Amino acid sequence: xxxxxxxxxxxxxxxxxxxxxxxxxxxxxxxxxxxxxxxxxxxxxxxxxxxxxxxxxxxxxxxxxxxxxxxxxxxxxxxxxxxxxxxxxxxxxxxxxxxxxxxxxxxxxxxxxxxxxxxxxxxxxxxxxxxxxxxxxxxxxxxxxxxxxxxxxxxxxxxxxxxxxxxxxxxxxxxxxxxxxxxxxxxxxxxxxxxxxxxxxxxxxxxxxxxxxxxxxxxxxxxxxxxxxxxxxxxxxxxxxxxxxxxxxxxxxxxxxxxxxxxxxxxxxxxxxxxxxxxxxxxxxxxxxxxxxxxxxxxxxxxxxxxxxxxxxxxxxxxxxxxxxxxxxxxxxxxxxxxxxxxxxxxxxxxxxxxxxxxxxxxxxxxxxxxxxxxxxxxxxxxxxxxxxxxxxxxxxxxxxxxxxxxxxxxxxxxxxxxxxxxxxxxxxxxxxxxxxxxxxxxxxxxxxxxxxxxxxxxxxxxxxxxxxxxxxxxxxxxxxxxxxxxxxxxxxxxxxxxxxxxxxxxxxxxxxxxxxxxxxxxxxxxxxxxxxxxxxxxxxxxxxxxxxxxxxxxxxxxxxxxxxxxxxxxxxxxxxxxxxxxxxxxxxxxxxxxxxxxxxxxxxxxxxxxxxxxxxxxxxxxxxxxxxxxxxxxxxxxxxx
Numbered sequence: 001x002x003x004x005x006x007x008x009x010x011x012x013x014x015x016x017x018x019x020x021x022x023x024x025x026x027x028x029x030x031x032x033x034x035x036x037x038x039x040x041x042x043x044x045x046x047x048x049x050x051x052x053x054x055x056x057x058x059x060x061x062x063x064x065x066x067x068x069x070x071x072x073x074x075x076x077x078x079x080x081x082x083x084x085x086x087x088x089x090x091x092x093x094x095x096x097x098x099x100x101x102x103x104x105x106x107x108x109x110x111x112x113x114x115x116x117x118x119x120x121x122x123x124x125x126x127x128x129x130x131x132x133x134x135x136x137x138x139x140x141x142x143x144x145x146x147x148x149x150x151x152x153x154x155x156x157x158x159x160x161x162x163x164x165x166x167x168x169x170x171x172x173x174x175x176x177x178x179x180x181x182x183x184x185x186x187x188x189x190x191x192x193x194x195x196x197x198x199x200x201x202x203x204x205x206x207x208x209x210x211x212x213x214x215x216x217x218x219x220x221x222x223x224x225x226x227x228x229x230x231x232x233x234x235x236x237x238x239x240x241x242x243x244x245x246x247x248x249x250x251x252x253x254x255x256x257x258x259x260x261x262x263x264x265x266x267x268x269x270x271x272x273x274x275x276x277x278x279x280x281x282x283x284x285x286x287x288x289x290x291x292x293x294x295x296x297x298x299x300x301x302x303x304x305x306x307x308x309x310x311x312x313x314x315x316x317x318x319x320x321x322x323x324x325x326x327x328x329x330x331x332x333x334x335x336x337x338x339x340x341x342x343x344x345x346x347x348x349x350x351x352x353x354x355x356x357x358x359x360x361x362x363x364x365x366x367x368x369x370x371x372x373x374x375x376x377x378x379x380x381x382x383x384x385x386x387x388x389x390x391x392x393x394x395x396x397x398x399x400x401x402x403x404x405x406x407x408x409x410x411x412x413x414x415x416x417x418x419x420x421x422x423x424x425x426x427x428x429x430x431x432x433x434x435x436x437x438x439x440x441x442x443x444x445x446x447x448x449x450x451x452x453x454x455x456x457x458x459x460x461x462x463x464x465x466x467x468x469x470x471x472x473x474x475x476x477x478x479x480x481x482x483x484x485x486x487x488x489x490x491x492x493x494x495x496x497x498x499x500x501x502x503x504x505x506x507x508x509x510x511x512x513x514x515x516x517x518x519x520x521x522x523x524x525x526x527x528x529x530x531x532x533x534x535x536x537x538x539x540x541x542x543x544x545x546x547x548x549x550x551x552x553x554x555x556x557x558x559x560x561x562x563x564x565x566x567x568x569x570x571x572x573x574x575x576x577x578x579x580x581x582x583x584x585x586x587x588x589x590x591x592x593x594x595x596x597x598x599x600x601x602x603x604x605x606x607x608x609x610x611x612x613x614x615x616x617x618x619x620x621x622x623x624x625x626x627x628x629x630x631x632x633x634x635x636x637x638x639x640x641x642x
Contacts, residue, residue, distance in 0.1 A: 008284060008287070009109055009112075009113065009284060012113050012116070012280050012284060013096075013097065013100050013112070013113060013116045016096055016100075016113075016116035016117045016119075016120040016277075016280075017093065017096045017097055017116065017120065019120050019121070020092075020093050020096045020119065020120030020121065020126070021093040023120070023121070023126050023269060023496065024089050024092050024093050024126055024129045024130060025089055025093075026497060027497045028082055028085075030497060030498070030499045030500055030501060031082065031085050031130055031500055031501075032500050032501040032502075032503060032504045032548070033084055033132060033503070033504075033544045033547045033548065034500050034502065034503040034504075034544050034611060034612055034615055035131060035132075035133065035544060035612075035614065035615050035618070036541075036542075036543060036544060036583055036615075036618075037061060037062075037133055037134075038084065038131060038132040038133060038543075038544055038547075039542070039543025039544035039545070039546060039547050040055060040057075040058055040061050040543050041058075041061070041062065041066050041067045041070060041084070041132055041133070041134070042067075042070060042084045042132055042544075042547050043055035043058065043067070043543060043546070043547065044067035044068065044070055044071040045070065045071060045074055045080075045083070045084070045547070046547065046550040046551070047550075048071070050550075054067075055543070055558070056558065056560070059228065059231050059236075059237070060236065060237055060240045062134045062174065062175055062176065063172070063173045063174065063175070063176065063178075063221075063224050064173070064224065065134075065137075065170070065173040065174040066087060066132075066133075066134050066137060066174060069087045069137075070083055070084050070086075070087065070132065073086050073087070084132035085130060085131070085132050087132075087137050088128070088129045088130065088131055088132060088133060088136045088137060089129055089130065091129075091136055091137040091139075091140040092125060092126070092128070092129025092130075092136045092140075093129070094140060095119055095125070095136070095139060095140045095143065096116050096119045096120045097116070098140060098143045098144055098147065099115050099116065099119045099143055099432070099435060099436070099439075100112045100113070100115055100116040100119075101147060102115075102143055102146065102147035102150075102436065103115040103435075103436055103439045103440065103443075104396070105147065105150070105151065105395065105396040105397055105402075106150065106395055106396075106397060106399060106401075106402025106403075106405075106406070106436070106440065107364055107395055107399055107402055107439060107440040107443040107444070108364060108367060108393050108394055108395045108399075108443050108447070109281075109284065109285065109288070109392075109393035109443075110281040110282065110284065110285040110393065110442065110443045110446045110447070111281070111439040111440050111442055111443025111444075112281075112439070112443075113277065113280050113281040113284055114277040114278060114280070114281040114438075114439045114442045114443065115277075115435055115436065115439035116277070117273045117274075117276050117277030117280060117281075118270075118273045118274060118277050118343075118347065118435055118438070118439070119435055120273065121269040121270055121272060121273025121276070121277075122269075122270055122273065122343075122431070122435075123265055123266055123267040123268075123269055123270040123343070123494060123495070123496055124262060124265050124266070124270075124344070124424075124427070124428075124431065125428070125431070126269065126496045127265060127495060127496045127613070127614060128425060128428060128614070130496070130500075131614065133425060134174050134175040135175070135425045135426075135428050136428070137174050137175075138171050138174040138175040138177070138178050139428050139429065139432055141167050141168070141170045141171035141174060141178065142168075142171050142178070142180055142181050142184075142429065142432070143432060144167040145164045145165075145167035145168040145171060145181035145185075145213075145217075146164075146181050146184055146185060146405065146409075147164075148160050148161075148163045148164035148167060149161060149164035149181060149185040149189075149210075149213055150185070150397060150401060150402060150405055151396075151397060152164055152209060152213070153185070153189050153192075153197075153201070153206065153209055153210075153401065154397040154398055154401060156201060156205060156209065158208075158209065158212050161209050161210075161212040161213045161216070162212060162213075162216050164181065164185070164213045164216075164217075165212065165213040165214065165215065165216025165217040165219075165220070166216055166217070166220055167181075168181040168182060168213065168216075168217035168220075169216065169217040169218070169219070169220020169221045170220065172217060172220070172221040172224075173220070173221060173224060176237060176241065177429075178221075179217065180429060181213075181217075182210075182213065182214055182217060183412065184405060184408065184409045184412070185210060185213065185405065186210055187408040187412060188401075188404045188405030188406070188407070188408040188409065189206060189209075189210060189401070189404070189405070190206075191404040191407070191408055192398075192400060192401045192404035192405070193206050195400065195404065196398075196400050197398075197400075197401065244420050244421040245419060245420055245421075246419060246420065246421060247419060248419065251418045251419065252418075254418040254419075254420075254421075254422045255414075255417070255418040257422040257621055258417060258418060258422050258424070258426070258427050258430075259344070259345070260621065260622045260623070261422075261424040261427065261617050261622065262342065262344040262345075262424075262427060262431075263342045263344070263345070263622075264613070264617070264622045265424070265495060265613060265614075265617075266342045266343050266344060267494030267495065267496065268494050269494065269496065270338070270343035270344075271335055271338040271339045271343050272335055273343070274331075274334050274335055274338045274343060274346060274347070275331040275332055275334055275335030275336075275338075276331070276335075277331075277442070278327065278330060278331035278334060278442060279327070279328060279331035281442060281443070281446060282324070282327035282328075282330075282331070282446050283324070283327065283328075285393060285446050285447075285450070286319055286323065286324045286327065286450075288387075288389035288390065288392070288393050289318065289319045289387065289389060289390060289450060290319060290389075318384040318453060318454060319450065319453055320453055323449060323450070323453050326449070327446070327449075334346065344431065344434065347434050347435070347438040348434050348438070350437075350438040350441045350442060351410065351433075351434050351437030351438040351440075351441055352437075353441055354437060354438060354440050354441015354442065354443075354444050354445070355403065355406070355407055355410075355437055355440070355441065357441060357444050357445065357448070358399065358403050358440060358441070358444050359403075361444075361448060362399070362400075363444060363447045363448050363451050364394075364395055364399040364440075364443065364444055364447060365398070365399050365400060367390070367391075367393075367394035367395065367399075367447060368394050368395045368397075368398060368399055370386060370390075370391060370394065371391040371392075371394035371395075374391065376388070376390075376391070378454070379451070379454060379455075380455060384453070384454040385454075390450075399440075402440065403440065406433060406436050406437045406440060407437075409432075409433040409436070410430070410433040410434065410437050413429050413430035413433050414430060417429070417430050423618055424614055424617050424618070425614070495612075495613045498612055498613060500612045502609040502610040502611065502612075503544050503545055503548060503609050503611070504548045504551075505609070506545070506548075506607045506608070506609040506636055507545055507548035507549045507551075507552060508548075508552060509607050510537070510545075510549070510579060510605075510607055510636065510638055511530050511533075511537075511549060511552050511554050512524060512525060512530065513604060513605045513607070513638055514533070514535055514537060514554070514575070514577050514604075514638070515529060515530050515533045515535070517575065517577075517604055517640060518533060518534070518535045518575040519533070527552075527553075530552055530553060530554065531552065531553030531554075532553075533554065534573075534574060534575075535554070535555065535574060535575045535576070535577065536555050536556070536557070536574055536575070536576045536577070537549055537554055537555070537556040537557075537576075537577045537578075537579060538556070538557055538558070538559040538564060538576070538577065538578050538579070538641075539556060539557075539558060539559065539578075539579040539581070540558075540559055540560070540562070540578065540579065540580050540581070540583075540584035540587075540590070541558075541560075541581065541583035541584040541586075541587050541590075542579060542581045542583055542584070542636070543558060545579065545581065545636070546558055559578070561593065562578075562593050562594065562597045562600075563597070564576070564578060564600075564641050575640070576640075576641040577604070577638060577639065577640055577641060578601055578638075578639045578641055579636055579637070579638055579639075580594075580636070580637045580639070581634065581635070581636045581637070582619065582634045582635070586619070600641070600642070601639035601640065601641060601642075602639060602640040602641075602642055603637065603638075603639055604638045604639055604640050605638045606635055606636070606637055606638070607635075607636045607638065608633050608634065608635055608636070609633070609634055609636065610632055610633055610634070611632075611634055616631065616632065619631075
């Protein structure tokens with residue numbers, strides 16, 4: 001019977017995973033490389049083989065794991081069109097399982113199920129997964145590393161710390177911030193040791209465990225560090241990254257911007273995931289508490305879930321049906337509220353409340369201790385005892401350790417994220433800590449309700465004043481839910497399936513214009529004519545455009561200056577063109593050079609395109625975009641180099 005109950009939990013997680021998988025892969029035909037960084041990473045598909053070296057400066061953006069994976073995946077016949085996105089799509093879907101495993105280990109089954117649903121339905125994570133970027137894959141490895149490290153510290157197991165270090169090394173190979181698990185585990189485990197861990201683990205042993213993780217991760221990453229010596233060492237990377245660090249000046253403004261990005265990108269799936277997650281988690285937990293006497297292996301009072309007689313009162317049946325009704329109403333209410341106050345803000349509130357609740361009332365700690373000792377006794381005389389299902393839903397490691405790691409993770413990312421230029425994608429590690437903390441809070445809330453319901457019937461009899469207060473609170477919550485429902489402006493708002501092929505279409509139009517000019521023709525050339533055309537197109541600061549031009553078969557290369565003069569015979573034999581776009585115009589020094597050399601170029605055409613939401617938010621704030629809707633259409637200028 002226990003295995004069947006376990007299969008129900010796995011079935012709920014599998015449902016969440018499949019839903020997240022479908023949401024990430026749906027309408028894959030609308031995917032296309034459009035972000036600046038996407039163009040850099042996908043250059044491995046065309047530039048490396050053509051030039052014999054990697055795209056200029058690619059090492060400054062990220063280590064080679066993602067470009068290498070994209071290039072490897074492209075070897076599979078027939079998937080070139082989706083190859084750039086497979087690493088993000090697959091790791092994004094798999095993150096659902098990894099976060100469930102991590103949260104379930106730290107805070108129990110209910111928390112784990114809730115986390116699976118909110119990760120699967122996170123609009124921002126889905127949107128990020130549908131891009132050829134490093135942020136989603138690195139988050140996958142970060143969660144794996146942190147999860148293994150927490151288990152290794154709990155069990156004082158060096159082998160698990162090696163696994164943690166290995167996954168941290170893979171994260172480091174994916175993004176230069178891949179060392180984050182080391183900071184998270186060092187600070188979190190240190191806080192835990194000071195608080196309570198020192199009672200069972202010596203400081204020397206803790207330091208040794210973390211050191212093994214650090215040394216393993218560095219050993220895994222060191223080959224790339226050695227390779228960086230060819231580019232001036234890690235100092236060149238650090239100098240480049242320093243340009244994105246703004247310090248504490250303007251910290252609040254950048255945090256507000258990051259939050260505004262989350263609110264702008266929040267949509268239907270994120271709001272629904274909160275309610276569905278709470279309903280699935282609480283329903284499963286309530287069901288596991290419904291095991292009958294024959295499942296608990298005895299008929300002693302306090303060790304079963306039947307009716308317990310209390311003198312002077314009616315029988316007290318556990319778990320009461322009203323408790324499941326409360327869970328169901330709460331799931332509906334929170335989904336409605338999420339539509340109004342935005343899912344990330346709601347989850348942050350749950351996270352902060354959950355952290356405070358776990359500190360004040362350690363019901364998860366008690367569940368963990370009972371699971372280790374097998375204690376099924378009632379907490380108080382006359383109350384309901386526990387059943388094996390309760391123990392099986394308990395955390396697998398000390399929840400205090402999980403709480404300390406989660407708290408330092410959340411606070412650390414909250415403080416450091418706004419120190420950097422407010423690119424929306426930098427919010428993902430902070431968002432992951434919110435997922436974990438909010439899931440722990442939901443798990444704590446469900447267990448707290450079950451704990452109260454286990455009390456003797458006499459303790460559950462409330463006085464007139466308590467009843468009045470309870471009804472007032474219920475009325476206030478109902479009012480908030482109704483008002484939230486009435487304030488919902490666009491419940492179907494979502495950008496996760498937006499068409500991102502605008503740059504690809506613009507590349508096709510530019511190629512056609514160049515072929516027409518080079519051949520002095522007015523008809524639209526065929527694909528073969530475009531592919532066989534003898535011409536060269538330079539693009540200033542538009543790697544995504546270059547990717548699509550090369551996919552069309554056009555010889556297109558990047559350029560970082562405007563000194564594009566060529567010998568007379570070369571100009572006659574090979575028509576040469578220059579494309580200038582929004583990234584060029586934002587490059588320091590471009591306008592000075594352009595004012596000096598613009599008369600060397602003959603304007604040929606203007607081609608517009610409509611960038612996706614994340615691309616626009618890298619360039620403009622949500623408020624600016626609302627006041628300047630014309631910015632949704634960007635311009636590519638095509639020039640002939642005489």
